[in-house]
Amino acid sequence: MNNQLKWERIQGIVLDAVGTLIEPTPSVAVAYTQAAARQGVRLDVEEVRGRFKAAFRSDLVEGEAGFLSTDEQVERRRWREIVALVLPEVPDPVRAFDELWDHFGRPESWRAFPDAAPAVEAIREAGMKVCIGSNFDSRLHKVVAGLPELADAVEVIVVSSEVGYRKPHAAFFEAVCGRLGLPADRVLSVGDDLENDIQGAHRAGLAALFLSRDGDSGGLPSVAELTAVAALRAAEV
Incomplete structure (x- = not known):
């Protein structure tokens, strides 16, 4: 498995919800x-x-x-x-x-992390498509719509209960790529769960970036805060 992140190929980013964008x-x-x-x-x-x-x-x-x-x-x-x-x-x-x-x-009952809205804005300004991809159910639509930091920033939300499979199943990531209108190798998965957001994404052909807010990345390509995602791309492309 090649874990090297090739930013020049990335055109879309799927962000996990709980633990990544909201808590x-x-x-x-x-x-x-x-x-x-x-x-x-x-x-x-x-x-x-x-x-x-x-x-x-x-x-x-x-x-x-x-x-x-x-x-x-x-x-x-x-x-x-x-x-x-x-x-x-x-x-x-x-x-x-x-x-x-x-x-x-x-x-x-939820709050957006302080870096969530600035990160989404920076990703969009960098010319990349962005969506939320979460192991949740239809309640997530109402939750996101009620959080002003995210309500108008992210239009596409992919929810496991609506896809039919939960992460890390490949079918979930196939649905994400379909909603973004991009092939798997053009999409980056960002999240805080090693199996669901990183390893599952890799197996489905996506690139992946581990969000490790405590700084313990286990040697994986990672960021400590979401605002670093677009900054990394700008620095490496």
Whole structure:
């Protein structure tokens, strides 16, 4: 696998959403802890954080098309299972799921990273197409539309539940390239998840750039902030 980033070929960029452009506020762990508290269950935030990480990485819910396949109903089942695993103590798990599903579908439950809007603007000014590509569901459209930093900046949003497959499946990246109207080798994937955004993109023929806000890139082509993406291109082309 050739991980060398050839900027002169890049004409479009797909940016991951959660952890790259946006983050939940309050954090996922706090939101889950608050949902439990509303049912009289007091939990430690750090314990909930650990449970969520384990549940999120190990879920096995998939659609009828097999591994990594999804749709809107699959995503609801997947998140219902995650909530049950993270909050087994709550007396009414259906209520907890409904509250959290609604919570994370509201724009006010999210914030754009400070570098998100400047990065998107710089990418567009550099003459490259840009889209958001996320393992999410249809709620993401409302979330992005409600964040002024992104609402008018990114017109194309590719969501796994609408594609039918979640990252890192090649079909997801094929859909991204189709929406951008570019071949895979002309598209750069930028995100904070090594498997979903980097390795999956490489396997599908895209270039990839790891967003490592803590500076730990593992030797991969990386940036510590999104505004460095367009700056790197300007410096290397």
